[in-house]
Amino acid sequence: MNKPLRRIAIFCGLLVFALLLRDNWIQYVQADELKDHTKNRRVLIARYSQPRGNIIVDGQPITGSAETNGTDFKYKRTYKNGPMWAPVTGYASQAYDANQIEKIEDGILTGNDDRLFFNRTIDMITGKKQKGGDVITTLNGKAQEAAFKGLGNKKGAVAALDPRTGKILALASTPSYDPSTIAGGSTKDEKAWNALKPTNDKDDPMLNRALRQTYPPGSTFKVVTAAAALENGKYDDIDGPTESPLPWRLPLSTQNLPNEGNIPCKDASLRQALRYSCNTVFGKLGDDLGKDKMREQAEKFGFNKTVDTPVRAYASVYPEDMDRPGNAMSAIGQFDNRATPLQMAMVAAAVANDGKLMKPYMVDSLRAPNLNTVEQTDPEQMSQPLSSENAQKLQSMMETVVKEGTGTSAQIPGVTVGGKTGTAQHGVANSKNPYAWFISYAKGNDGSPVAVAVVIEGSDTLRGDIAGGKLAAPIAKSVMQAVLETERDK
């Protein structure tokens, strides 16, 4: 009987061998995949097993960690002034993962990042618990407050940049939400989460309007059209007549392009056309330049591209395929082109920074738990949409708008301010309340320290009254003032 016995012995050996092979497969070959699987709760458990690193503004944390008595999670994320900072921080939730900075910089915040390997090893040897690092942002607390308070209970967004570096100074979106309410994993958090869903709250409070909502830019886009005219040598003298007829008929159409009220647009100079916001002059200009040149200029300002700040800003759009009337309408920001508030702040910033567009960013540096800097973001030039000479011409035009045009409510005594208003129609046959826009920059002793874009969605103010100058400009003004104040205190 010994021959079959030996064979059975081999068979039993094979069974054990198969188990050993399988064990190596799941514990070695596939181990990392299983370890980091999205359904593996251990990832979350690790994330909340120690106080999370903080997100810092002006040297102060805007986040925190509170100890909880949950089974799985020892700590819970807390937020200071959550609704105001939500567009910057995003949320970190025990039940619903995380987004924005909380997600992108999760490795630093939990301390799991490879660059913190040395720290972790030291902590392990000295028997200390793993600690998370901090994310230091570029934001300016006062400017953010001005933006958030200015928006108040209106629906809209503000983006402010430092034109010299691209640092994001303010990023507000309303209506907002408090990430603290969804940070835990309890039924209360679940309720809050469900209430925030777009299907249950049509205001969509979790939408980051400053980075991820595109609007028709309205007349603020005329700044881009003006830049295209100057860059393409269409006009050299911003005070010379533009030979624009009034009324001006849209190409291939039987319709005239109307102006807002009875304004002096016949043969107006570029300066006057921008001051009064002449649709006829800029519509014709866009048509004369053609869609390709218009799109090229818009793309130099950053259109048709996403920007990672590192939170991704959606691409603003200047479509490639447009007919002539469409292109002419787009030149005044009223057709298929759409822009995020960040994009329009970039337009103002590029003009203010003498034509150089700096890449916007909001993470200044990453800091290890031992306060060493792990990574520092250096300002980076993204493009040069216009020459310094043309930029200065455009600045002069935008400054006239604020001095004696549609943007007078953004004036700051003793400070040079340039801006442009916008009122974008939308809805079927313009049935909905228009979007009120304002983009502007202020000048300091050393270049321009702030450029800002404000958009306010369909407010219940009367339609005629909604013009960007009335609703949006005062918010832009207070944001600029806040930045100028901190510049002065430096």
Added chain:
Amino acid sequence: MSSSTTNTTTISTAGPPSRRNTELAMLVFAVIIPVFAYANAGLALSDEMPSGMLSYGLGLGLLAGVGHLVVRKFAPYADPLLLPIATLLNGLGLVLIWRLDQSRRLADRAEAVDQVFSPSAPNQLIYSALGVALFVGVLILLKDHRLLQRYTYISMVAALILLILPVFFPARFGARIWITIGGFSIQPGEFAKIIIAVFFSGYLMVKRDALALASRRFMGLYLPRGRDLGPILVVWGMSILILVFETDLGTSLLFFGLFVVMLYVATERTSWIVFGLLMSAVGAVGVASFEPHVQQRVDAWLDPFAAFKTGGSDQIAQALMAFGSGGVFGTGLGQGNSDLIGFAANSDFILATVGEELGLAGTMGVLLLYGLIVERGVRTALAARDPFGKLLAIGLSAAFAIQVFVVAGGVMGLIPLTGMTMPFIASGGSSVIANWALVAILIKVSDTARRPAPAPAPTTDAEMTQVVRP
């Protein structure tokens, strides 16, 4: 290698060492390792030495000591590895069960469904003591394993009763494998495993010549006569019935596999293996196609992570993630989250805790320990001098190997999951008691196999040797 040379390595006629001291030395390790593991788990879980440490160490030491003394007295030539390995696995199992008892997550989980969460480790310690008591009982009362041969047909009746009984009791967790009396439940399948091996050994020893010789040759295979096919058809039918009425894939597979192995060893006819494989394939496919319980298990095996979408049981996915999260060296005892598996974390799925907390290294170690038990069992079968002992030893070893493969393979996602317990490690009284009995029988057979043959007549060679010596 011929069988005669193997025999000389395992049993030599000239006063073989009994190896009892080797066994004792290894038993010391088998007790110390779990005690250290216990301290390790306690320190990790609550930063202090577990309070029951001394009594646990003494208890395990006492069980091992009693086992060893009884082996020394009643089976002096027994295989020296079986007792230490069983002790080590049992001891580690106790630590793992105790560690899972401390899980707040499992306590919350039980509370959420209005159950009382009671620790399993104290009970498991009592079962282990009962298991060792049965081990001692078998060694003392069973003077010679061949005595079991007398009970061949009684064994058959007992095995049938044990296998059929659960049908009359309510199903628990989707399978009818329990007998519940009062608050007490027994898994008769665990005991039936041993009893049925006794029956097969007795039956096949008598019938093997008939089964082996009366056959026709067809396409290189010896085909058995129609009437000799009877027994295998009966066992096959039994397995299918168990599968259908008790929805217990594991037990069904175990019995059929065991029978095919023993039939092959008894008759030395490869055709039985072919028949066995064919019949189990037919049975498995047939049952799987209309039995939803089996179908679910197969689906869960093919795509473990689908449960998160469809809302089925996520146990296999959780077990796989536990293994993966353990990596090569594991998190250390008490520091993993294998309790996320939830239901049956300390019984069917206990290997996942080994995987996560002791890592690939620890799991391979445990699997090799099981492999060693099987290897010692097969070696005993090779060394046994009587066919009944050979059949019994190989039957018990193969049953043990199949069970380990079926459970570990199921938990690791190698094969569809079947409800069975990891021998010695998993929480559950029937399992630990039955496996101690199994080891006791193997020890008894090995004692007989290694015992020196009754004094051989002195040969001339021996005399010459004596003359040369001063």
